[in-house]
Amino acid sequence: MTEKNEIKTRNTKQKETVISIFSAMHNHPTAEMVCNEVAKVDPTIGRATVYRILNYMIKKGTAIKVPIYDGADRFDITVKPHFHAKCRLCGKVMDVTSDMKLPKVSEAFGFDIEGGSVLYYGRCAECLKKIN
Amino acid sequence: MTEKNEIKTRNTKQKETVISIFSAMHNHPTAEMVCNEVAKVDPTIGRATVYRILNYMIKKGTAIKVPIYDGADRFDITVKPHFHAKCRLCGKVMDVTSDMKLPKVSEAFGFDIEGGSVLYYGRCAECLKKIN
């Protein structure tokens, strides 16, 4: 039985290309960065198509947006928790390995932590109800 | 002695108005929402001014952007950690009290957690060096 929440998609050359290239990028790229990599392989693939495919992946749950809150949205294929430390002054974003506890971030980077933000993503009760 | 990193500002009527209104909003508003509230009190204050003042506050450290990653940036006066749960399907954002541990989010909201993102903000080692 087909699930109601299954997203119907056709397998196109563009989709295959974008997904395989994007999947190989592990630096939470912006959509723009994905476009650039895609263009190296197939310059005929349009920007809108890349955006559309990234959004398909998010709907399907195979990609997420990583909120850094400055500039363009960042995408990642993995759904495992992400930890970042962002400088309020220069805007630089540091990757923090997930086993680093808060005090360790200061030690490792000499980073003065002033605050933090946590965002869980998933599916809310109401949407789960609609699916089942 | 004046600190090098002190941001020189003049106290203007606009700044006073925007900061006092914004400080009274505790629902991590978008800049747009702040503009609307400000306009109710003083419609002559321009949108650009609100953005500029919010950005001053971020530089000074008296406000932060809360990354929700969809739509407009959200601002908050407090720098205490924020916890949110966002539905991947409908986009709804739920506030999670900071003492709620991960499993409690599921219990409280019937929310299916698929992943998470953590962002620490503060000042990096290099910027701290420049200041001192």
Next chain:
DNA sequence: ATACATGCAAACACTTTGCAGCACA
């Protein structure tokens, strides 16, 4: 008096969408 802040509008950056043609199932 003068250097910074404001208001306006235009510019900018990022993303989505309308539409005609194309291609997968």
Next chain:
DNA sequence: TGTGCTGCAAAGTGTTTGCATGTAT
């Protein structure tokens, strides 16, 4: 064969910036 996908360009959304004027210090 037909419905969904693509590419292009235009529109949409959110934010920043240039400039002339105003104003706090």
